[in-house]
Amino acid sequence: MLAGRLTYATGAFVVDDVPVPEPGPGQVLIKVEAAGVCLSDLHLIEGMLKPATSTEVVTLGHEVAGTVHALGPGVTGWQPGARVLLHAGELSPAGAVLTRGVDYDGGWAEYALASVHTLVPIPDDLPFEQAAIIPDAVSTPWAAITATAAVRPAEAVGVWGAGGLGAHAVQLLRLVGAAPIVVVDPLPGARQRGLDLGADLALNPRDDTLREQILAETGGRGLAAAFDFAGVADVRDQAVGCLGAGGRLVLVGLTDQPLTITNGTAFSYFQQKIFGHYGSVPAHIEQLVDLTRRRRLDLRRSISDVVPLADAGKAVERLHTKEGDPVRIILRP
Incomplete structure (x- = not known):
């Protein structure tokens, strides 16, 4: 599959072919439908932000929405095809906050792994492009x-x-x-x-x-x-x-x-x-999904453009130069 990969030591970013990951216990494999390009991604590439872990190479992308593709061993309560967005992060066993696409592989890819507790269901009438940007x-x-x-x-x-x-x-x-x-x-x-x-x-x-x-x-x-x-x-x-x-x-x-x-x-x-201030907690994301479902919040104007995942590097450059003054550019695998 294609994935946008960053090597922290050199700052080299490339969209490359990598193996499709296999979900382990407590995980699901998500077919990514939309992933946001955030200023934090640019800061990571520039070296201003660093991972909290010893991660050397990572698939970027902490704003992710898609469908459940496969379930890991022991996972129940979800069915393939379910529409979801993913929390931008989770707690490590030691209690540290780990961020998707920073400390572990994110959603600038055709498929992404997610712990089952980071999945949030989204309504059928909420487009993936809008759902993806909610978590951040x-x-x-x-x-x-x-x-x-x-x-x-x-x-x-x-x-x-x-x-x-x-x-x-x-x-x-x-x-x-x-x-x-x-x-x-x-x-x-x-x-x-x-x-x-x-x-x-x-x-x-x-x-x-x-x-x-x-x-x-x-x-x-x-x-x-x-x-x-x-x-x-x-x-x-x-x-x-x-x-x-x-x-x-x-x-x-x-x-x-x-x-x-x-x-x-x-x-x-x-x-x-x-x-x-940094980030949000799961309750905030759930509140926002409900607010969009109830038409209290309209995110249509937030999507500045949708580009292919293969053009992720160009999307980052557009954000860097503020070409078109984008709110959010969305990558579509």
């Missing part, structure tokens, strides 16, 4: 909003970066009743996308009046919560400066750069907070 592109901002930041109705919020995660954050913030929602992004197309998805105000981070405009939009209160989905050091300092009393900054975008606070006295005086 949608579940990560959902967890950041509802769990880490605990956003409440009518709270003013800011979204820095309206790409793969931030675009969904706007939709999800509207869903929980946040208001106003301010999108900050240097790309005009991304700002317009934020407005189209329900933001109340879209600003360029290079605008010298950004803070004043946010204060005006919030009646002088500032933001109750600000989300960094860009993973850019300067973004974080700018976002802190837009927080109101008791405001919290949630770091979702990944960066290896230092975190600095320009005015530490004001930060302490106003009792502001900074939270790190």
Whole structure:
């Protein structure tokens, strides 16, 4: 079968022929129908992210949907042909979080192995392309909003970066009743996308009046919560400066750069907070599947393009250059 393989030591990525894996006890073999291309995949190829294990070569892809193809020994409760998405990760026997497509083989392949407890059934009318992106592109901002930041109705919020995660954050913030929602992004197309998805105000981070405009939009209160989905050091300092009393900054975008606070006295005086955030838990994914099933969440606009698995390298390059300003490019085996 074809699989998109990354060698960590060299950063070499290639779509190659590899054997179809055999499911072991407690595993199922999934016929992959769709797999998302995420900025984290690019970070892995670039070497900014490293696996938590001693994995040397891995099949990328942590956003995966498909059908059950074969059951491993002792697996019950599933039938071949069942439509599923896969959790992006699972716990190791030692309790560490291991990520699919990072610490073990993921879904940039024609077939993928999955532990049976990582399968989530999806309704027949949810396209595989949309289902695949739920475990990360949608579940990560959902967890950041509802769990880490605990956003409440009518709270003013800011979204820095309206790409793969931030675009969904706007939709999800509207869903929980946040208001106003301010999108900050240097790309005009991304700002317009934020407005189209329900933001109340879209600003360029290079605008010298950004803070004043946010204060005006919030009646002088500032933001109750600000989300960094860009993973850019300067973004974080700018976002802190837009927080109101008791405001919290949630770091979702990944960066290896230092975190600095320009005015530490004001930060302490106003009792502001900074939270790190990573991923989601199974309950968040199940909630989102139910929300899409009940038509509370529409992911159709999230699919920027669908390309063959053989062109995975080109898809990564498009994400790197932001060609077409994609939300999510989907690989189809």
